[in-house]
Amino acid sequence: MTSRIPFVGGNWKMNLMRREVGELVRGVSSAVADSRVECAVYPSFVYLPDAIAAASAGLSVGGQDCSDELRGAFTGQVSAGMLKDIGCSSVLIGHSERRHGLGESDALISRKLGRALDAAVMPVLCVGETLAHRESGVAHAIIESQLRASLAGHSEAALARLVIAYEPVWAIGTGRTASADDASEAHDTIRRTLAVLYTARFSEAIRVIYGGSVTAKNAADLFSREAIDGGLIGGASLVAADFAQIIAAASARVRR
Numbered sequence: 001m002t003s004r005i006p007f008v009g010g011n012w013k014m015n016l017m018r019r020e021v022g023e024l025v026r027g028v029s030s031a032v033a034d035s036r037v038e039c040a041v042y043p044s045f046v047y048l049p050d051a052i053a054a055a056s057a058g059l060s061v062g063g064q065d066c067s068d069e070l071r072g073a074f075t076g077q078v079s080a081g082m083l084k085d086i087g088c089s090s091v092l093i094g095h096s097e098r099r100h101g102l103g104e105s106d107a108l109i110s111r112k113l114g115r116a117l118d119a120a121v122m123p124v125l126c127v128g129e130t131l132a133h134r135e136s137g138v139a140h141a142i143i144e145s146q147l148r149a150s151l152a153g154h155s156e157a158a159l160a161r162l163v164i165a166y167e168p169v170w171a172i173g174t175g176r177t178a179s180a181d182d183a184s185e186a187h188d189t190i191r192r193t194l195a196v197l198y199t200a201r202f203s204e205a206i207r208v209i210y211g212g213s214v215t216a217k218n219a220a221d222l223f224s225r226e227a228i229d230g231g232l233i234g235g236a237s238l239v240a241a242d243f244a245q246i247i248a249a250a251s252a253r254v255r256r
Protein backbone atom coordinates (compact mmCIF):
# COMPACT_ATOMS: atom_id res chain seq x y z
CA MET A 1 0.00 0.00 0.00
CA THR A 2 0.96 3.56 -0.58
CA SER A 3 2.52 5.87 2.00
CA ARG A 4 0.17 8.70 1.01
CA ILE A 5 -1.96 9.84 3.96
CA PRO A 6 -5.66 9.44 3.10
CA PHE A 7 -7.65 12.65 2.70
CA VAL A 8 -11.39 12.91 3.27
CA GLY A 9 -13.30 16.13 2.66
CA GLY A 10 -16.91 16.93 3.48
CA ASN A 11 -18.41 19.42 1.02
CA TRP A 12 -21.41 20.87 2.79
CA LYS A 13 -22.39 23.13 -0.12
CA MET A 14 -25.32 25.48 0.70
CA ASN A 15 -26.63 23.24 3.48
CA LEU A 16 -26.89 23.53 7.28
CA MET A 17 -27.62 26.51 9.47
CA ARG A 18 -25.28 27.80 12.17
CA ARG A 19 -26.34 25.48 15.00
CA GLU A 20 -26.21 22.44 12.72
CA VAL A 21 -22.73 23.38 11.51
CA GLY A 22 -21.49 23.47 15.11
CA GLU A 23 -23.08 20.12 15.95
CA LEU A 24 -21.77 18.41 12.83
CA VAL A 25 -18.26 19.81 13.30
CA ARG A 26 -18.21 18.39 16.84
CA GLY A 27 -19.47 15.01 15.57
CA VAL A 28 -16.85 14.88 12.80
CA SER A 29 -14.14 15.99 15.24
CA SER A 30 -14.73 12.90 17.37
CA ALA A 31 -14.81 10.62 14.30
CA VAL A 32 -11.45 11.97 13.18
CA ALA A 33 -9.87 11.62 16.62
CA ASP A 34 -8.92 7.98 16.32
CA SER A 35 -8.46 7.88 12.57
CA ARG A 36 -5.35 8.11 10.47
CA VAL A 37 -6.76 10.39 7.85
CA GLU A 38 -6.44 14.05 7.12
CA CYS A 39 -9.98 15.38 7.21
CA ALA A 40 -11.44 18.74 6.23
CA VAL A 41 -14.96 20.12 6.09
CA TYR A 42 -16.20 22.83 3.75
CA PRO A 43 -19.16 24.73 5.23
CA SER A 44 -20.72 27.85 3.73
CA PHE A 45 -18.42 30.90 3.87
CA VAL A 46 -20.61 32.61 6.47
CA TYR A 47 -20.16 29.77 8.97
CA LEU A 48 -16.41 29.26 8.52
CA PRO A 49 -15.48 31.07 11.77
CA ASP A 50 -18.07 29.02 13.72
CA ALA A 51 -16.75 25.80 12.21
CA ILE A 52 -13.14 26.73 12.93
CA ALA A 53 -14.02 27.55 16.54
CA ALA A 54 -15.82 24.22 17.02
CA ALA A 55 -13.28 21.97 15.24
CA SER A 56 -10.81 19.81 17.13
CA ALA A 57 -7.10 20.00 16.27
CA GLY A 58 -7.41 16.97 13.98
CA LEU A 59 -10.11 18.48 11.79
CA SER A 60 -9.42 21.31 9.39
CA VAL A 61 -11.88 23.68 7.78
CA GLY A 62 -11.73 25.04 4.25
CA GLY A 63 -13.52 27.21 1.71
CA GLN A 64 -15.75 25.87 -1.07
CA ASP A 65 -14.23 28.33 -3.54
CA CYS A 66 -11.98 31.39 -3.74
CA SER A 67 -11.64 34.35 -6.05
CA ASP A 68 -9.12 34.51 -8.87
CA GLU A 69 -8.40 38.08 -7.78
CA LEU A 70 -6.17 39.23 -4.95
CA ARG A 71 -8.37 42.05 -3.57
CA GLY A 72 -10.50 44.94 -4.71
CA ALA A 73 -13.87 45.71 -6.26
CA PHE A 74 -15.20 42.18 -6.70
CA THR A 75 -18.62 42.16 -5.03
CA GLY A 76 -19.54 38.87 -3.42
CA GLN A 77 -16.14 37.24 -3.83
CA VAL A 78 -13.85 35.86 -1.12
CA SER A 79 -10.08 35.86 -1.58
CA ALA A 80 -7.73 33.01 -0.76
CA GLY A 81 -5.88 35.43 1.52
CA MET A 82 -9.09 36.02 3.51
CA LEU A 83 -9.57 32.27 3.89
CA LYS A 84 -6.01 31.97 5.17
CA ASP A 85 -6.49 34.93 7.47
CA ILE A 86 -9.41 33.33 9.34
CA GLY A 87 -7.72 29.93 9.65
CA CYS A 88 -8.79 27.90 6.61
CA SER A 89 -6.15 25.45 5.50
CA SER A 90 -7.60 24.32 2.18
CA VAL A 91 -10.00 25.35 -0.58
CA LEU A 92 -12.04 23.49 -3.20
CA ILE A 93 -11.30 24.70 -6.70
CA GLY A 94 -13.18 23.83 -9.89
CA HIS A 95 -16.01 21.86 -8.28
CA SER A 96 -18.39 20.68 -10.99
CA GLU A 97 -21.21 22.77 -9.56
CA ARG A 98 -19.03 25.78 -10.40
CA ARG A 99 -17.45 24.47 -13.64
CA HIS A 100 -20.69 23.23 -15.15
CA GLY A 101 -23.30 25.03 -13.02
CA LEU A 102 -21.68 28.49 -13.20
CA GLY A 103 -19.59 28.09 -16.34
CA GLU A 104 -16.14 28.39 -14.76
CA SER A 105 -13.42 27.85 -17.35
CA ASP A 106 -10.13 26.00 -16.95
CA ALA A 107 -8.35 29.36 -17.30
CA LEU A 108 -10.33 30.82 -14.37
CA ILE A 109 -9.72 27.69 -12.32
CA SER A 110 -6.00 27.92 -13.03
CA ARG A 111 -5.94 31.52 -11.78
CA LYS A 112 -7.85 30.53 -8.62
CA LEU A 113 -5.34 27.75 -8.07
CA GLY A 114 -2.55 30.32 -8.29
CA ARG A 115 -4.25 32.52 -5.69
CA ALA A 116 -4.64 29.57 -3.32
CA LEU A 117 -0.98 28.62 -3.74
CA ASP A 118 0.18 32.22 -3.22
CA ALA A 119 -1.88 32.41 0.00
CA ALA A 120 -0.52 29.04 1.22
CA VAL A 121 -3.99 27.50 1.23
CA MET A 122 -3.94 23.85 0.09
CA PRO A 123 -5.91 23.50 -3.15
CA VAL A 124 -8.27 20.56 -3.71
CA LEU A 125 -8.59 20.69 -7.49
CA CYS A 126 -11.70 18.95 -8.89
CA VAL A 127 -11.76 17.41 -12.35
CA GLY A 128 -14.22 15.07 -14.01
CA GLU A 129 -16.16 14.26 -17.13
CA THR A 130 -19.88 14.61 -17.89
CA LEU A 131 -22.07 11.64 -18.78
CA ALA A 132 -21.96 12.66 -22.46
CA HIS A 133 -18.16 12.61 -22.33
CA ARG A 134 -18.13 9.15 -20.74
CA GLU A 135 -20.67 7.72 -23.15
CA SER A 136 -18.76 9.03 -26.14
CA GLY A 137 -15.51 7.51 -24.88
CA VAL A 138 -13.63 10.75 -24.20
CA ALA A 139 -13.73 10.73 -20.37
CA HIS A 140 -9.99 10.24 -19.96
CA ALA A 141 -9.12 12.82 -22.62
CA ILE A 142 -11.34 15.35 -20.82
CA ILE A 143 -9.74 14.64 -17.44
CA GLU A 144 -6.29 15.04 -18.98
CA SER A 145 -7.19 18.28 -20.72
CA GLN A 146 -8.77 19.76 -17.55
CA LEU A 147 -5.61 18.90 -15.64
CA ARG A 148 -3.24 20.29 -18.26
CA ALA A 149 -5.17 23.56 -18.50
CA SER A 150 -5.73 24.00 -14.76
CA LEU A 151 -2.13 23.27 -13.83
CA ALA A 152 -0.60 25.33 -16.65
CA GLY A 153 2.03 27.69 -15.34
CA HIS A 154 2.16 26.20 -11.83
CA SER A 155 5.44 24.61 -10.79
CA GLU A 156 5.93 21.25 -9.14
CA ALA A 157 7.42 22.96 -6.08
CA ALA A 158 4.40 25.25 -5.70
CA LEU A 159 2.00 22.32 -6.08
CA ALA A 160 3.64 20.12 -3.44
CA ARG A 161 0.48 20.03 -1.27
CA LEU A 162 -2.02 19.74 -4.12
CA VAL A 163 -4.90 17.27 -3.73
CA ILE A 164 -6.83 16.24 -6.85
CA ALA A 165 -10.45 15.14 -6.60
CA TYR A 166 -11.71 13.01 -9.47
CA GLU A 167 -15.43 13.79 -9.54
CA PRO A 168 -17.36 12.46 -12.52
CA VAL A 169 -20.16 14.98 -12.99
CA TRP A 170 -22.74 12.24 -13.58
CA ALA A 171 -22.02 10.77 -10.15
CA ILE A 172 -22.28 13.94 -8.06
CA GLY A 173 -25.45 14.05 -6.01
CA THR A 174 -27.11 11.49 -8.28
CA GLY A 175 -26.76 8.30 -6.24
CA ARG A 176 -24.76 6.83 -9.17
CA THR A 177 -21.23 5.97 -8.11
CA ALA A 178 -18.34 5.19 -10.44
CA SER A 179 -17.28 1.58 -10.01
CA ALA A 180 -14.02 1.08 -8.14
CA ASP A 181 -12.51 -0.10 -11.46
CA ASP A 182 -13.63 2.99 -13.39
CA ALA A 183 -12.50 5.33 -10.61
CA SER A 184 -9.12 3.58 -10.38
CA GLU A 185 -8.61 3.89 -14.13
CA ALA A 186 -9.41 7.60 -14.00
CA HIS A 187 -6.98 8.04 -11.10
CA ASP A 188 -4.30 6.22 -13.10
CA THR A 189 -4.89 8.66 -15.96
CA ILE A 190 -4.49 11.56 -13.53
CA ARG A 191 -1.22 10.14 -12.20
CA ARG A 192 0.11 9.46 -15.71
CA THR A 193 -0.70 13.04 -16.69
CA LEU A 194 1.05 14.41 -13.60
CA ALA A 195 4.11 12.30 -14.40
CA VAL A 196 4.22 13.73 -17.94
CA LEU A 197 3.66 17.33 -16.81
CA TYR A 198 6.02 17.06 -13.83
CA THR A 199 7.93 14.03 -12.50
CA ALA A 200 7.14 10.42 -11.57
CA ARG A 201 8.03 11.24 -8.00
CA PHE A 202 5.55 14.11 -7.86
CA SER A 203 2.83 11.99 -9.43
CA GLU A 204 3.35 9.27 -6.82
CA ALA A 205 3.26 11.73 -3.92
CA ILE A 206 0.08 13.63 -4.83
CA ARG A 207 -3.18 12.46 -3.31
CA VAL A 208 -5.96 11.69 -5.76
CA ILE A 209 -9.35 11.28 -4.10
CA TYR A 210 -12.71 10.20 -5.52
CA GLY A 211 -16.01 12.07 -5.24
CA GLY A 212 -19.46 11.16 -6.50
CA SER A 213 -22.16 9.59 -4.34
CA VAL A 214 -19.72 8.00 -1.89
CA THR A 215 -21.72 6.50 0.98
CA ALA A 216 -21.04 4.64 4.22
CA LYS A 217 -21.81 1.47 2.24
CA ASN A 218 -19.58 1.86 -0.83
CA ALA A 219 -16.62 3.73 0.71
CA ALA A 220 -14.68 0.64 1.81
CA ASP A 221 -14.77 -0.86 -1.68
CA LEU A 222 -13.58 2.39 -3.31
CA PHE A 223 -10.90 3.07 -0.72
CA SER A 224 -9.55 -0.49 -0.92
CA ARG A 225 -8.00 0.49 -4.26
CA GLU A 226 -4.37 1.51 -4.26
CA ALA A 227 -5.12 4.46 -6.58
CA ILE A 228 -7.90 6.00 -4.45
CA ASP A 229 -6.48 8.05 -1.58
CA GLY A 230 -9.79 9.02 0.03
CA GLY A 231 -12.87 10.93 -0.98
CA LEU A 232 -14.66 14.23 -1.42
CA ILE A 233 -18.07 13.62 0.04
CA GLY A 234 -21.25 15.66 -0.46
CA GLY A 235 -24.56 14.28 0.79
CA ALA A 236 -23.14 11.60 3.09
CA SER A 237 -20.92 14.15 4.87
CA LEU A 238 -24.04 15.87 6.22
CA VAL A 239 -24.82 12.91 8.49
CA ALA A 240 -22.24 12.49 11.25
CA ALA A 241 -22.63 8.71 11.57
CA ASP A 242 -22.29 8.14 7.80
CA PHE A 243 -19.34 10.48 7.47
CA ALA A 244 -17.69 8.73 10.45
CA GLN A 245 -17.96 5.38 8.64
CA ILE A 246 -16.44 6.91 5.50
CA ILE A 247 -13.56 8.33 7.54
CA ALA A 248 -13.05 4.90 9.14
CA ALA A 249 -13.00 3.27 5.67
CA ALA A 250 -10.27 5.68 4.52
CA SER A 251 -8.36 5.15 7.76
CA ALA A 252 -8.32 1.39 7.11
CA ARG A 253 -6.01 2.04 4.13
CA VAL A 254 -3.26 2.92 6.60
CA ARG A 255 -3.67 -0.02 8.95
CA ARG A 256 -3.33 -2.65 6.21
Ligand code: PEP
Pocket (backbone or CB within 6 Å): 011, 167, 171, 172, 173, 174, 175, 211, 212, 213, 214, 232, 233, 234, 235, 236
Ligand atom coordinates in the same frame (compact mmCIF):
# COMPACT_ATOMS: atom_id res chain seq x y z
C1 PEP B 1 -19.49 16.64 -4.15
O1 PEP B 1 -20.26 17.57 -4.04
O2 PEP B 1 -18.28 16.87 -4.30
C2 PEP B 1 -20.01 15.28 -4.11
C3 PEP B 1 -19.20 14.31 -4.39
O3 PEP B 1 -21.35 15.13 -3.75
P1 PEP B 1 -22.11 13.73 -3.45
O4 PEP B 1 -21.23 12.92 -2.54
O5 PEP B 1 -23.38 14.13 -2.83
O6 PEP B 1 -22.27 13.05 -4.77
